Amino acid sequence: MRRLQAVIFDVDGTLVDSERDGHRVAFNLAFEEAGLPDRWDPVPYGQLLNVTGGRRRLVRYLVARGHGPAEAEELARRLHTRKTDLMRDLIEVGAVPPRPGAVRLLTELAAARVELSVATTGNRAWVEPLLARTFPVVRFRAVVTGTEITVLKPDPAVYLEAMRLTGHGPEDCVAVEDSAAGVSAAVQAGLRCVAVTNDYTRDHDLSGAAYVGEGLDDPAVLEWFRSRLTT
Incomplete structure (x- = not known):
C-alpha cells in the first residue's frame, strides 16, 4: 500500500x-x-x-x-x-466549534507531511472564516467550495476539482466524509473514503466507505490513518 x-x-x-x-x-x-x-x-x-x-x-x-x-x-x-x-x-464568536478530535487529527497529518485540502459544497463566504477561526494553525493546500462548484454532492465534481488543483490522483488521496451523499461523491471521484458519523448520519448507508468510525476522536479512525503514514 x-x-x-x-x-x-x-x-x-x-x-x-x-x-x-x-x-x-x-x-x-x-x-x-x-x-x-x-x-x-x-x-x-x-x-x-x-x-x-x-x-x-x-x-x-x-x-x-x-x-x-x-x-x-x-x-x-x-x-x-x-x-x-x-x-x-x-x-x-466561536459558536461553531470543531468536532472532538478534529484538531488532533489535522495536526498529526500535517506533522507527517500529509497535504490537507477541503472539498465542500458550502458557501465560501462562511467556509473560509470558519477554517481560519477554528483551525488557525492548519494550512489547507486547496479549499474548494460550493461558490465555485455549484453542483451538490453526491456529484463528485467538488472532489475532482480538489484533485485537479493539488495535482494528486485518487491513488494518493483519502476523503473524509460524514454522510451518504458525501461518501458517494468521494467514491465516484475514485477516492477511498473514511466516514465519521454524527448524530444526523448514524443511520446513513455508508457501505461505500473504506472505513466507518464514530468520529474523528475514534481511536480506530486515528489508527487507520497512522497505519498509512509509515508504508
Whole structure:
C-alpha cells in the first residue's frame, strides 16, 4: 500500500458540527428577523438534511408549508443570503466549534507531511472564516467550495476539482466524509473514503466507505490513518 499523500476533508458535519450548531441556528435567526414563525429544532432539522443544499432545503420546506413555487424561491433566496451573514457572525464568536478530535487529527497529518485540502459544497463566504477561526494553525493546500462548484454532492465534481488543483490522483488521496451523499461523491471521484458519523448520519448507508468510525476522536479512525503514514 502506498504511503498516504493527501487527505481531502468535507466540512459540514465532518470537521465541525455546523449543521446543528451553525446553519440550523442561523436559519432560525433569519426566520425571526423576517417575522416568520418557523423554527427548526435539532431533531426535525435532521430530517430536513435529506435535501442537500441550504437553499434547496428552504424551497422544499416553504413549498410544503403552502408557499407557491415562485414565492418559495424568492423567499428562500432572501432567507439564505441573510442566513450566510448570520452564520459568519456565529463563527466569529466561536459558536461553531470543531468536532472532538478534529484538531488532533489535522495536526498529526500535517506533522507527517500529509497535504490537507477541503472539498465542500458550502458557501465560501462562511467556509473560509470558519477554517481560519477554528483551525488557525492548519494550512489547507486547496479549499474548494460550493461558490465555485455549484453542483451538490453526491456529484463528485467538488472532489475532482480538489484533485485537479493539488495535482494528486485518487491513488494518493483519502476523503473524509460524514454522510451518504458525501461518501458517494468521494467514491465516484475514485477516492477511498473514511466516514465519521454524527448524530444526523448514524443511520446513513455508508457501505461505500473504506472505513466507518464514530468520529474523528475514534481511536480506530486515528489508527487507520497512522497505519498509512509509515508504508
